[in-house]
Amino acid sequence: MSTSTLVWFRQDLRLRDNPALTYASERGTVIPLYIFDTACPENFVPGGASKWWLHKSLGRLNDSLDNQLHCAKGDASKIIIELIQQHNIKQVVWNRAYEPWQIKRDTLLKQTLVEAGIDVQSFNSHLLWEPWQVLKKDETPYKVFTPYYRRGCLSKPSPRMPVDTPHNLQVEYIPQLDKGLDSLALMPDINWYSTMQEMWTPGEQGAAKHLSEFLPNGAEEYKNKRDFPDLGATSKLSPHLHFGEISPNQIWYAAIHALNGNTEDVGLDCYLSELGWREFSHSLLFHFPHIPQKNFSPKFEHFPWRSDDKSLKAWQLGQTGIPIVDAGMRELWQTGTMHNRVRMVVGSFLVKNLLIDWRKGERWFWDCLLDADLAANSASWQWIAGTGADAAPYFRIFNPVTQGQRFDPQGDYVKRFCPELAKMPDKYIHNPWDAPQNILDYAGVKLGKNYPEPLVDLKASRLRALDALAQSKQQPEEITGKV
Known part of the structure; x- marks a missing residue:
């Protein structure tokens, strides 16, 4: 034995x-x-x-x-x-x-x-609190994040303290049990991951390094800088967390310790609440296991999504003609990640400006993201699509131009991933179609040739999305009667 x-x-x-x-x-x-x-x-x-x-x-x-x-x-x-x-x-x-x-x-x-x-x-x-531990007074799950986190999680006993590596760890190795790492056949046949390999260090040591580089300044400045994709102000711990190379407990207490236990610090509070959003996503998946495939809100079951493979492909490849969207999608393909603010922008563009089902975006992210996590991916896509729990209303349609102007004012992020726009002046970097011809000539930008024309008109596609929302609110029999 x-x-x-x-x-x-x-x-x-x-x-x-x-x-x-x-x-x-x-x-x-x-x-x-x-x-x-x-x-x-x-x-x-x-x-x-x-x-x-x-x-x-x-x-x-x-x-x-x-x-x-x-x-x-x-x-x-x-x-x-x-x-x-x-x-x-x-x-x-x-x-x-x-x-x-x-x-x-x-x-x-x-x-x-x-x-x-x-x-x-x-x-x-894997979690700070078990999904069945954080419930409302009537023992039903929370469906809104803020009360879930503030009233639910933070009223529970504090997360357990992390423990160190076991001392004198003794391993019994049975050669016939081990087929070897290569037998899992995980590595892609084509070397498309070279940029990721240069950027990332998977494993427990890589996770510890990212955490130490982020703290303490990163947590303190997180609230003010996290929305600007070119600042690199996020912790970059998401894939490490997904694969369990670091625990949320380690991050939670390291962040608190780095700011001398000052949990009232707005930057620290904001960062810890992001761990809370991760918990909320897992709670939703646990209590509503259908959310990876079905709309959380049943009223979207009759939403008139468009089937448009050409536009979907352009979105996937970062060829929509909308610079902040294209930069985000190219970042995803090249690096295996995407800045969170930009994720919201590209998601909104897909499900609202293009009227393409959020599930198609979720599937693309699932294949391309290093931190592809079923709970977070499902909850976040449903959030931006307006179909989920505590979701942004569908009529809240991000304008990618104003989002870019606000969070990438000099266009540094766009220029990094869309080098064909590198010479565009700040005024037109997020809307090159509005630039005078002499500006386009100076920048070497030929719309429709070396950079795409916009896939859709932003104003017209916004109105189309709102019309689709109004249509979806009709009763199924009413819709049937009009066909």
Whole structure:
């Protein structure tokens, strides 16, 4: 009988502040295992950018474990049951995952193992508060962020304190269990990730580095600078958080400590509330597991989305002719991320100016984002589309020109990702179609040739969106009667 504990790594690819690993190490040797679960529903298989990050992150975790991380690919539940039977393992631990299919898998697996006499323990390492802990007085889930966070989360006991890397961690390595990292086949066949590789350092050490570089000045100045995409004022921790290379507890307390515990500091409060939005997204997904596919608000079930593959493709490639939108979409493709303010602008443009279903935007982000997270991606797209919980009203349509003028006044962000506009003066950098011909000639910009004409007229497309909203408010039978 093996006296070691099987530690199933999932979205917790770190040694520090890893409750399952700490628990197991206190009881003896551990068998660290990662499984790329092929039983995952097709829609939730990680996208290309996420797979690249996962490969790199697992490599760093393997290094931390002295090359003793066991890697396997297949149906995770079947693999674990077979390992337990073959090696007579009596203890299994993991940290909880929160996607609906994962909850279902883990619940069934735990029941099977317990019935077989296996000691199974699960822990919270991914959230500050469990989704079932933060409820309204009537025990129903919150649907509005501010009361969820201010009245719900902050009234609960403080998040648990982080724990250090287990001392004297002892690993039992079983060669026949380890198929090797390359067997997971996560790396893309084509090297399109070179820019990402230069920019990012996946893994626990990379996460710690980003956090230390952000604090303390970043947290203090976060509220005033976070909306300006060229300032680099965000923490860049989102992909590290998604893969569990750092815990939200580590970030929460490091930020508070960096500002000497002054939780009333407006910058710190704003930054911590962003962790609160992450919690809110997970709460919504937990309580309303349909939100990745269905509108949270049923009144949008009859919304007249357009089917326009040509416009969708132009949006995906950053060829809409709207500079701030194109810059954001090119940033996404080149770097695997996009500034949050710009995410709202490009999302609004897709679902309102182009009238294309938010789910098509969500799918593109899912494949391209390094931090593609089902809870955050679903909740955020529904927020900008006006279809979600506590969403921005659909009639709140971002004007990408004024957004660019306000948050990228010199056009530095646009010029970085749209170099064909590099010589455009500030006055016209966000609306080159309004520039006199002599200005365009000076800047070397030929609309429709080396930079696209606008895909739509912003004013006309805004009115079209408002008309679509009015149409969607009619009863289904009324709509049917007009056809």
